[in-house]
Amino acid sequence: MDLTKNTEEKNKSTPIAAHTPVLLNETIRALDPQPGEFFVDGTAGEAGHMRAILEKIGPNGKYLAIDWNKKNVERLAREFADDSRVTVLNMNFADIPEALRGKKADGLLLDLGFSSGELESGRGFSFQKDEPLLMTYSDDQEPLYKILKRLSEKEIFEILKLTGERYSRPMAKAIFRAERRSPIKTTGELVEVLKKAVPRKYEYGRLNLGTRAFLGFRIYVNRELDNLKDILEAIPEIIVSKGRVAVITFQSLEDKTVKEIFKKQAKEGKAELLYPKPIDPSLQEIRSNPRSRSAKLRAIRVI
């Protein structure tokens, strides 16, 4: 699997500033929000896409903004406190069907992964910082430093291998042993263990040594692929006929999941693919927002 083509932290020197919405125009085109429509945003984050959609749905539209991260939700609730169209909920997007209680939306947006703000928020998402080893979006989830205490070497190996990490076996062995000696509590400690487990030249390769390992742990801790599958499979029960769904991914495991589920729904006559291939950011967007370089947009219209 080539994660170098679609990997969130590929650009080692990317400066992280305020969150810039990725593939914004392309996403709006795919979702085609109309005045008065009801949209669900499963990853509202810093409201970049949200503001643009709100403009299109106008004064009679409705918007359900969801995020797993409490801080993001608090910020959204403050910003949109006076906007009666907006409801903000702190939850996992996998639980959207329960939150909607039978109501259907005209559109759904998922812009996966973490926001620029979250990378800076001390949640342990970045291997370039020394922070508590959480890797969770929500404080209600069990952090990685606790999970590591009970994982076997084989389980760690499976987590790392999923991302195509070449040194999964020595890395898993090193993490397991280090954890038994003295529990790994920070991202800095984890990176030190990884460094010792791989040949020195690997550390300076094109992909940073922590890229795949951190991605594997983040997927595992947050059950990211399961959450994604759950919500995508629920599309027929939560989106109206002719409703639109757009998903932006930043790594190939997620993109593959979206591709397969959308393809299956199209084959079963439940949806129509809006594009035969994923939409990539333009060179201009990549230049102005390097974080966008691994993004891919896929979209469907429900039949």
Ligand SMILES: C[S@@+](CC[C@H](N)C(=O)[O-])C[C@H]1O[C@@H](n2cnc3c(N)ncnc32)[C@H](O)[C@@H]1O
């Ligand atoms: C890439 S950011 C979204 C940015 C947003 N579209 C914007 O323009 O500001 C992804 C957001 O999804 C949230 N998130 C990740 N997984 C989630 C999940 N399973 N359920 C709900 N929110 C999730 C993260 O906390 C983060 O705020």
